[in-house]
Amino acid sequence: MLINNKILFSLLIGLSFLLISSVGAFSISPLKYTVSLNPGDDKDLVVMVKNDSNEDKEYQMTVAGVQQDNQGRPIFKPNSDIAESWVKFKSEKTILKNNEKEDFVFTITIPKNTPPGAHYLGLGVQENNDKNIGGRLATILVLQVAGTANESLILEKFYPVKKYFFDNNLIYFLQIKNAGNVDLSVRANMQIYNYENKIIDSNVINFGNKLFAQSNRSAQLQSLVGEKMFLPGLYQAVITINYGLTNQQIISSVNFWYWPVWFLWVAGGMIVFVLLIFIFIRKRYAKNK
Numbered sequence: 001m002l003i004n005n006k007i008l009f010s011l012l013i014g015l016s017f018l019l020i021s022s023v024g025a026f027s028i029s030p031l032k033y034t035v036s037l038n039p040g041d042d043k044d045l046v047v048m049v050k051n052d053s054n055e056d057k058e059y060q061m062t063v064a065g066v067q068q069d070n071q072g073r074p075i076f077k078p079n080s081d082i083a084e085s086w087v088k089f090k091s092e093k094t095i096l097k098n099n100e101k102e103d104f105v106f107t108i109t110i111p112k113n114t115p116p117g118a119h120y121l122g123l124g125v126q127e128n129n130d131k132n133i134g135g136r137l138a139t140i141l142v143l144q145v146a147g148t149a150n151e152s153l154i155l156e157k158f159y160p161v162k163k164y165f166f167d168n169n170l171i172y173f174l175q176i177k178n179a180g181n182v183d184l185s186v187r188a189n190m191q192i193y194n195y196e197n198k199i200i201d202s203n204v205i206n207f208g209n210k211l212f213a214q215s216n217r218s219a220q221l222q223s224l225v226g227e228k229m230f231l232p233g234l235y236q237a238v239i240t241i242n243y244g245l246t247n248q249q250i251i252s253s254v255n256f257w258y259w260p261v262w263f264l265w266v267a268g269g270m271i272v273f274v275l276l277i278f279i280f281i282r283k284r285y286a287k288n289k
Contacts (some may be wrong), residue, residue, distance in 0.1 A: 049097035072209025083119035116147020117181030151244035152180035
């Protein structure tokens with residue numbers, strides 16, 4: 001039930017490459033830890049730091065929660081996860097010479113009676129200098145507190161951005177929330193039905209990386225139905241979401257009206273035509289009277 005290692009590893013490789021490229025002065029390893037502990041357990045995790053610069057550098061340990069953006073990429077945000085308080089480390093600063101390495105030890109202690117679930121932390125090391133705080137790198141820790149896994153996904157919002165569409169470029173807003181205690185893989189499909197209840201469009205929705213426990217993700221969905229949606233009237237969009245290892249499913253639907261521009265011109269022309277006939281008949285009647 002833990003996050004897919006291949007996906008996470010690829011993600012961390014890309015993230016670390018960007019960070020190392022911008023920092024350029026030091027490197028850390030490993031890129032990630034995946035740990036499962038019982039309430040009351042403790043464990044030491046080692047992050048190795050190497051000074052790759054040509055001068056002595058001062059480094060300090062840090063820890064921060066990890067959240068996700070809408071593409072599932074990690075965002076480091078201090079004070080965002082209760083598990084940050086479970087991590088202890090030596091607060092004093094350490095000076096490393098050129099090409100020197102040192103192990104930084106982070107001690108994880110799970111409080112007793114902690115409920116099961118996943119937590120995501122960045123075990124970081126930052127470079128300090130006389131002027132300001134320099135670059136920071138972090139090892140991602142996926143921490144699973146052992147217990148019963150609960151897969152639960154909530155569809156919080158699904159609606160068309162407009163109640164009336166005047167072209168066939170349909171746009172919808174979707175928001176989901178992982179209400180469980182483990183990360184979830186999410187797969188979805190959106191179908192458009194016409195007034196005859198026939199499918200005129202079907203789109204597979206890519207949600208990106210797995211959704212962290214207790215995290216939200218939103219997306220703007222677009223459907224280009226082309227000539228299949230020609231006639232005006234009431235249409236329906238149906239979203240089908242499958243999630244988790246248990247492959248649970250959520251289905252929801254919304255209705256919307258489609259009024260193409262050509263129909264509005266025709267309807268407007270017919271109204272004008274009827275009015276002209278009415279005026280003509282009325283004048284003819286008044287003249288004969």
